[in-house]
Each structure stands twice: as C-alpha cells, then as structure tokens.
Amino acid sequence: MKPCIALTKGRLETQFIEFFQSLSYDVEPLINKGRKLRVETDEFQFVFAKGVDVTTYVEHGIADLGIVGEDILSEFQPDVYSLLPLPFGNCRMALATEKGKDWPARKRRIASKYPNITKEFFRKKGESVDIFKLEGSVELAPILGLADGIVDIVETGNTLKENGLIVKEEFFEFSARCIANRSSLKIKRELLAPVIRSFQKGEVVR
Amino acid sequence: MFLPTGSQDEIGKPIDNRSRAFELFQRVTFTRNYKQISTPVVEYANTFTNKHAGMELSNMLKWFNREGEIEVLRPDWTTAVARALVNQHPSQLKWAYQGSVFRSDKDGIESRQAGIEIVHTPSFLGESECLLTAVNYLNELQINNYLFELGHTGIFDELTAPLKLNEDQLENLRKAMHDKRRDEVYQIASDNKVIAEQLSDLVDAYGSFDVIETYERHWENNNRLLKILKHIKQLATLLKESGVEEVLVDLGRVKNLPYYCGTMFRGFLKETGETFFSGGRYDKLYEQFNESISAVGLAFDVDVLSENLETHDSSKRICILASEDSHVYAEKIRQNYSNSVVDIQYQLNGSEQFDKVLQVVKDENNNYKVVEK
Numbered sequence: 001m002k003p004c005i006a007l008t009k010g011r012l013e014t015q016f017i018e019f020f021q022s023l024s025y026d027v028e029p030l031i032n033k034g035r036k037l038r039v040e041t042d043e044f045q046f047v048f049a050k051g052v053d054v055t056t057y058v059e060h061g062i063a064d065l066g067i068v069g070e071d072i073l074s075e076f077q078p079d080v081y082s083l084l085p086l087p088f089g090n091c092r093m094a095l096a097t098e099k100g101k102d103w104p105a106r107k108r109r110i111a112s113k114y115p116n117i118t119k120e121f122f123r124k125k126g127e128s129v130d131i132f133k134l135e136g137s138v139e140l141a142p143i144l145g146l147a148d149g150i151v152d153i154v155e156t157g158n159t160l161k162e163n164g165l166i167v168k169e170e171f172f173e174f175s176a177r178c179i180a181n182r183s184s185l186k187i188k189r190e191l192l193a194p195v196i197r198s199f200q201k202g203e204v205v206r
Numbered sequence: 207m208f209l210p211t212g213s214q215d216e217i218g219k220p221i222d223n224r225s226r227a228f229e230l231f232q233r234v235t236f237t238r239n240y241k242q243i244s245t246p247v248v249e250y251a252n253t254f255t256n257k258h259a260g261m262e263l264s265n266m267l268k269w270f271n272r273e274g275e276i277e278v279l280r281p282d283w284t285t286a287v288a289r290a291l292v293n294q295h296p297s298q299l300k301w302a303y304q305g306s307v308f309r310s311d312k313d314g315i316e317s318r319q320a321g322i323e324i325v326h327t328p329s330f331l332g333e334s335e336c337l338l339t340a341v342n343y344l345n346e347l348q349i350n351n352y353l354f355e356l357g358h359t360g361i362f363d364e365l366t367a368p369l370k371l372n373e374d375q376l377e378n379l380r381k382a383m384h385d386k387r388r389d390e391v392y393q394i395a396s397d398n399k400v401i402a403e404q405l406s407d408l409v410d411a412y413g414s415f416d417v418i419e420t421y422e423r424h425w426e427n428n429n430r431l432l433k434i435l436k437h438i439k440q441l442a443t444l445l446k447e448s449g450v451e452e453v454l455v456d457l458g459r460v461k462n463l464p465y466y467c468g469t470m471f472r473g474f475l476k477e478t479g480e481t482f483f484s485g486g487r488y489d490k491l492y493e494q495f496n497e498s499i500s501a502v503g504l505a506f507d508v509d510v511l512s513e514n515l516e517t518h519d520s521s522k523r524i525c526i527l528a529s530e531d532s533h534v535y536a537e538k539i540r541q542n543y544s545n546s547v548v549d550i551q552y553q554l555n556g557s558e559q560f561d562k563v564l565q566v567v568k569d570e571n572n573n574y575k576v577v578e579k
Binding site for chain 2: 061080081082083084085180181183184185186187189
C-alpha cells in the first residue's frame with residue numbers, strides 16, 4: 001500500500017514539487033499530470049484539491065498526509081495532526097485599507113476570505129467589527145465601498161499596491177505545513193515515518 | 207420532507223448489526239458482573255460544562271427550559287454516569303451502559319455508544335478489567351483486525367511542571383502536543399531548552415514496545431516517569447498475553463478532556479483507521495461531588511463496530527404458501543422450524559430469497575398438509 005498525499009493545487013503544488021524533487025523523489029508523473037486530479041508514482045499516490053478540501057480528505061482518512069497553507073488550518077481548524085512547517089509557501093496575514101483613508105469612527109466593516117482569523121484578530125484587540133465573507137478579489141471591497149478594510153494574505157504586497165491599498169498591520173506569519181490523519185499516522189507509521197523524517201530533515205531517509 | 211444534516215433513516219442490515227452489537231455487549235458485561243445503568247437523554251448543560259467536566263457548550267444540542275436554564279441532549283456518557291453513581295451504594299463497582307450521545311461537532315448528530323465504568327477499584331485491576339472487557343467483546347463480535355493504544359496524562363504533567371507556565375500557555379502547549387506541532391511545542395517551552403527538546407521529541411514517541419524501552423533509558427533518573435512507563439508496560443504485556451496482536455504506545459498523547467488523569471486508551475480498526483473505543487482514568491471527575499475515588503472506563507462506538515461486523519446469518523429461510531383459510535394451519539407449521547426464518551405468504555414473491563418453499567394443500571381427507579414446492 002502506498003501512502004496517499006493530498007496536495008493543494010496551484011502555487012503550493014509547484015513549490016511542493018520543487019521541494020519534493022530536492023529530496024530526490026520521483027516527480028516526473030506530477031509534472032506531467034495534465035488535468036488529472038489523481039496521480040500515482042512508484043512510491044506514492046497524490047490527489048490534488050483546494051486547500052480546505054485537502055484538510056477534509058486528510059481528516060477523513062482518504063489521504064494520509066496533506067500539504068496545505070497554515071492560513072487554511074487556522075481558519076478551518078480541521079481535526080488533523082499538523083506535523084511540521086515546510087520551507088515554502090511563506091506568507092503573512094495583514095489588515096489593509098485604501099491608501100489615504102482614515103478609519104471611520106463607527107464600528108469597522110472588514111472583508112475577508114478568512115472570517116474566523118479576522119474575528120480572532122479583532123477579538124484579541126478588544127474590538128467588535130462586522131465581517132463580510134468574500135471568496136476572492138478581496139481588494140475590491142474597500143475600493144467599491146463594501147468594507148473599510150480587508151484581512152488577507154500578503155506575499156509580496158504587489159496586488160495591494162496595484163489596487164491602491166496599504167498594509168496597516170501584519171499579524172500572522174506562516175508557511176505551508178505537512179498535516180496527517182490522526183489514525184494513519186499511527187497505523188501506517190512504518191510507511192509514513194520515512195517520508196515525514198525526510199520532510200523534517202530536507203533529505204530522503206530510505 | 208427532508209432531513210437535517212447529520213440525521214439519517216436506516217434500513218435493514220445496519221439496524222440488525224447494531225442490535226447484535228448491543229446484545230453481545232449486554233451479554234459480555236452481564237457475564238463479567240457489570241450492572242446496567244441508564245441516565246436520561248435530557249440533562250442540564252452545567253453537568254457537562256462545569257470546570258471538572260470541561261465540555262464545550264457550543265458542541266451540544268441545547269435549548270432553554272421554562273425556568274431559563276439550559277438543557278442539552280446527553281453529549282457524553284461518562285459525565286452523566288458519574289453524576290448518577292454518586293447516589294449509588296459504593297459496593298457496586300462495575301457499571302455498563304448503552305445508548306446515544308448527541309454532538310453537533312461530529313459528522314452525525316447522534317452516535318450510539320456502549321460503555322463501562324469501574325469505580326472504587328485498585329488502579330491496575332480497574333484498567334485491566336476495562337481492557338480485557340474490550341478484548342472479550344471484540345472476540346464475541348469476531349472483530350480481529352485492530353490495535354490498542356496506550357498513553358498517560360502524567361508524562362505531560364511531569365515534564366511541564368518545571369516550566370511554570372500560566373494557564374493559557376499550558377493550554378496552548380497541550381493543544382500543540384495534541385496536534386503534534388513539534389515546532390510550536392518547542393517554541394512554547396523554549397525558556398527551558400532541555401525540556402523544550404524533551405517535549406518536542408515526545409511528539410514522535412509513538413510506536414510499539416521499543417518506544418517504552420527507549421524512554422526507560424531516557425528517563426532513568428526520573429522515578430515518577432519510570433513508574434508511569436512501568437505501568438504502561440504492565441498493561442501492554444497484559445494485552446499481549448491476552449491475545450491482542452498489536453499494542454501501540456503514544457507517550458506524547460495528552461488529554462482531550464480535563465477530567466482524564468492517568469492511563470488513556472483507545473482502539474483503532476486497522477483497515478479503516480476508525481477509532482472504535484476510547485477511555486481512561488478519570489478520578490478527577492468525581493472531585494465535583496467532593497468524592498475522592500478511583501474511576502476508569504471506556505466507551506465503544508457502536509456505529510463503527512456495527513459497520514464492521516460480518517453478516518453471517520446462517521438461519522434457513524423458509525416460505526410457507528398458504529391461503530386465508532389455511533393461515534392458522536401454516537402458523538402451527540411454523541413451530542416446526544423454530545431455528546429458521548419462516549415467512550407465510552399467500553403468493554410467492556421472489557423465490558430466490560428462500561432456501562425452501564412449502565405449500566399448504568389439502569389431502570384426500572380434506573385435511574391440511576404441507577408439501578415442498
């Protein structure tokens with residue numbers, strides 16, 4: 001039986017493949033997968049999904065391990081082992097607003113893809129806010145007047161700048177993490193331990 | 207009409223299997239001298255949310271009663287049984303229960319459990335009896351492909367004591383251990399590099415017997431930790447000698463409810479990875495009743511066990527074809543096949559589901575008789 005790893009599609013997928021290759025694993029089938037969402041190599045099975053779905057597949061034991069951003073773990077709190085940070089996918093969570101605009105005196109309205117992270121951030125500050133959950137292009141919300149500010153991921157800050165927004169506060173630095181199903185880690189420990197060790201040490205232990 | 211998320215109708219096999227699982231549980235616990243106990247399905251929320259029980263109100267199915275108090279559907283058996291046992295005579299040591307628990311944070315709102323609680327009993331005896339009851343029950347269910355896991359709350363308590371962390375820091379450290387976040391464990395404990403190292407190594411301290419042996423060497427100068435290891439080893443040996451093929455230890459496991467204090471155990475089905483029982487020592491739960499007693503127990507997830515039961519209904523299935531006039535005669539014939547499934551029909555529907563089809567006919571004297579079709 002091969003370990004099953006769920007990968008977050010998109011940028012994390014590319015960065016993981018580079019990382020995985022640096023550990024001398026075979027990544028050829030991953031690079032040439034086309035539109036396939038399930039790929040098998042000699043040693044592993046891979047499934048490709050959106051970040052939050054990666055956690056669902058791992059939580060329910062469909063996948064043994066998962067590669068996902070910590071923003072997703074923090075927002076959705078899946079019941080999985082969150083084993084270790086990986087050396088890619090580095091980002092910050094930030095509160096941003098339109099350049100040159102002051103915060104209003106009333107209760108603030110914040111747009112975000114991450115309502116739970118946003119709620120927790122303002123709760124720690126002791127402030128009540130109204131949160132608008134958006135699915136993407138969050139930068140539009142202050143420009144179009146839906147919200148006074150946004151809470152979102154910032155990697156380089158270019159998207160914010162191009163849309164006339166500035167960072168007011170950065171509060172959460174994170175990277176991609178390797179997560180594991182709670183039962184698989186124990187039951188399939190002989191299969192999974194070498195992979196996890198190789199992730200930890202940045203080298204393949206075989 | 208629709209059903210809410212998490213609720214479902216069931217038909218046939220799952221119900222038969224669950225009845226069988228409950229029936230076997232009752233038989234096993236009866237023959238091991240347990241007394242049955244049942245508590246009401248509606249309780250006050252405070253029974254479960256007080257600081258000793260420590261459960262989250264947000265995960266419960268709840269409402270206000272007429273007096274404005276919050277009532278809940280029973281979210282946990284152990285806490286409810288502890289409340290009920292306080293009024294029982296201490297001479298009865300072993301208790302068994304079965305029924306549903308209701309939680310909104312689980313996939314299904316309702317899940318069925320069967321469990322045991324053992325009180326006023328020496329530590330090793332109580333824990334052994336719990337584990338051996340589990341083995342006995344699994345044998346009766348003919349479930350073989352499983353593993354048992356043992357852990358102990360005392361290891362985390364002992365290693366974190368010198369850190370002098372405040373309540374919030376300690377809770378964050380416990381959560382980090384629970385999620386096996388090695389990096390965060392190290393970071394929270396990093397004021398004491400030696401302990402930070404030990405705790406973060408403990409995240410990976412799961413596996414078979416050799417883990418115990420490794421840590422016996424690591425902790426050779428700490429008698430309290432050695433005593434815990436000895437206790438776990440004794441239980442693991444008992445399980446091995448009782449036929450449990452795979453016993454796992456996880457020395458880094460931490461409690462997920464505040465009342466656990468000592469040995470923790472659970473069982474996994476190897477094929478599906480599902481947890482089919484969990485339990486442990488919870489003497490602290492009785493502190494809310496000003497009682498200082500030993501208490502240990504475990505609860506089986508009957509839904510998981512039922513799904514994994516082999517169906518082996520070997521009863522012969524017989525159909526008796528009768529008519530309105532001969533129905534009473536057919537009913538009498540049924541008594542000749544007391545170990546079989548007998549269905550009386552007026553017209554044969556689906557002969558393939560029966561091993562034998564009998565027809566009631568009249569003989570030459572106009573008396574009823576049956577002939578095989």
